[in-house]
Amino acid sequence: xxxxxxxxxxxxxxxxxxxxxxxxxxxxxxxxxxxxxxxxxxxxxxxxxxxxxxxxxxxxxxxxxxxxxxxxxxxxxxxxxxxxxxxxxxxxxxxxxxxxxxxxxxxxxxxxxxxxxxxxxxxxxxxxxxxxxxxxxxxxxxxxxxxxxxxxxxxxxxxxxxxxxxx
Numbered sequence: 292x293x294x295x296x297x298x299x300x301x302x303x304x305x306x307x308x309x310x311x312x313x314x315x316x317x318x319x320x321x322x323x324x325x326x327x328x329x330x331x332x333x334x335x336x337x338x339x340x341x342x343x344x345x346x347x348x349x350x351x352x353x354x355x356x357x358x359x360x361x362x363x364x365x366x367x368x369x370x371x372x373x374x375x376x377x378x379x380x381x382x383x384x385x386x387x388x389x390x391x392x393x394x395x396x397x398x399x400x401x402x403x404x405x406x407x408x409x410x411x412x413x414x415x416x417x418x419x420x421x422x423x424x425x426x427x428x429x430x431x432x433x434x435x436x437x438x439x440x441x442x443x444x445x446x447x448x449x450x451x452x453x454x455x456x457x458x
Contacts, residue, residue: 295366302365302366303366304366304368305366305368305399307368307398307399308398310398310399311398312396312397312398313396313397313398313439313440314394314395314396314438314439315394315395315396315397315399315400315401315437315438315439315440316392316393316394316401316436316437316438316439317392317393317400317401317402317404317405317406317434317436317437317438318390318391318392318393318405318434318435318436318437319390319391319402319405319406319408319409319432319433319434319435320388320389320390320391320409320431320432320433320435320448320449321388321389321391321409321410321412321413321429321430321431321432322386322387322388322389322413322429322430322431322432322449323386323387323389323413323416323417323427323428323429323430324384324385324386324387324427324428324429324430325385325386325387325420325424325427326385326424326426326427327385328424329385329420329423329424329426329427330381330384330385332423333381338381338420340419340420340423341422341423342419343419345416345419345420346379346416348415348419349377349379349389349412349413349415349416349419350377350378350379350412351377352411352412352414352415353375353377353389353391353407353408353409353411353412353415354375354376354377354408355411356407356408356410356411356412357372357375357377357391357393357404357405357407357408358372358375358404360403360404360407363407364403364407367403368397368398368399370395370397370399370401370404371395371396371397372393372394372395372401372404373394373395373396374392374393374394374395375391375392375393375394375404375408376391376392377389377390377391377408377409377412378390379412379416387416389409389412389413389416390409390435391405391406391408391409391412392405393405393408399440400437400439400440401437402434402437405434405437406432406433406434409432410432413429413432414429417429431449431450432449433446433449434446435448435449
């Protein structure tokens, strides 16, 4: 049985009232593939376009989204976030790596907040760049690690980026 379903298979919010408050941290990653024409505009720190500084804006959007995850995803518990950091890094071949790390002291984890932050940062990057170059592809989004709660989880990386992206 899924934890978000009652015995009659109706949706419910999981009761975390009996769980112990602990330090919980999660890190998620999103990958965005920029076409070469757009990637060449990266100055080593930022991608400046008509709408403004893309990486800076995407980072802020990710942080704002993490704080509102419970409003976006049904049955997520609202959490007081102690920390949220979203970084964007340009790798070779137009690959942008977005990492989101979120922490709290709570009875439930922050995996959804980290995944939301990474996803919204990727969507913001897309939105800011689409008029310049619509060939952007948002690739893998996934949880890299979580600490606290029942069990810790870690993986070294997401699966290899898509290899058959359009030019």
